Amino acid sequence: MSAAAIPWVLHVDLDQFIAAVEVLRRPELAGKPVIVGGRGDPTERAVVSTASYEARAFGVGSGMPLRIAARKAPDAVILPVDAPAYTAASDEVMATLRAQPGAVVQVLGWDEAFVGITTEDPEAYARSIQAAVLERTRLHCSVGIGDTLVRAKNATDFGKPQGRFRLTAENWIEVMGARPTQALWGVGSKISKRLAGHGIRTVAELAAADPDALAAEFGPKMGPWYRQLGRGDGSATVDDTPWVARGHGRETTFQQDLTDRADIERAARELIAQVLEAVAAEGRPVIGVGLKVRYAPFITKTLVHKIETTYDRDTVSAEILALVDRIEPDRAIRLLGVRAEMQMPDEARDDHTPTRSGW
DNA sequence: TCTGGGGTCCTAGGACCC
């Protein structure tokens, strides 16, 4: 008996994407521990973007300070981040996905996307996607298959590397129920701790939690949303509406903490120039500015300021510099970030663009 | 161990208005 053709959500996730792209252009690195991060200098303040599976065997993972990673895997090859190369590779992967018959593609990042497809055999469709991506880009990917976005996304981990895994309402609790809440997309260390404070430690416990208690703890939107996550429920619609950026920002961490006002202002002006360039490329006016300051050792403050809608670079620049003036004097600065919020186009202003709560 | 850089979204609280 053959299954009926019904809508499925596939979550396509490239395996060790950044490291894989680097190995493709340096074949001699195949099979070696490879770490990509920062400027490739482990003595600098930077973190790991991606580690190859060989490097992960030493306990190296994304987000880890490069210095620590180099200590854990002393023989690893450490490479600088080359964003344009990854963007180019990513574009090819996404184009391959869009070329699949019947596929609706929602890009989530450099190395992952949802694919909506109506089929009677999602595993076969997933295999054909993997073959097409491998043929065109020489990159391997894993595919999660689900009856909702959340289930497809969570399924991928079980298929890694190069495999497939299906999570539906039928097996969700059986597979995910005993796992810690932090395994869920959208539940990090802080939220999982707050959940634990209510006796909620596993996915199954979250799925059965009292919605009112969650709303009281996390607010009217996030409370119910976390419970939904625990159940794997939510939208099953892959949305291919093109992404529209809300704003652009640039930030930089200083290798040595800054104390001199002239140095700080110079750094700010440089970031402002980059942000203005990114904003100008969008052709939309600026409606707000922001400044992020990290005082040593690790205290982050943000300042935001709504402004009159404007295309004028000097105005935006002056508004940001006014925020820079509010930086506390006599404190060492570790990081400076500058941001500009842009007006959204009319057609994207309603709930057309995907949002987190849309899940 | 010591924590990047690009983003998005949500919440709380104060100001202000009716």
Place this chain on the structure above:
DNA sequence: TCTGGGGTCCTAGGACCC
């Protein structure tokens, strides 16, 4: 003098993701 309730806007901060 003491003071409700609803709404909106803005700022600051927090959390999360890749």
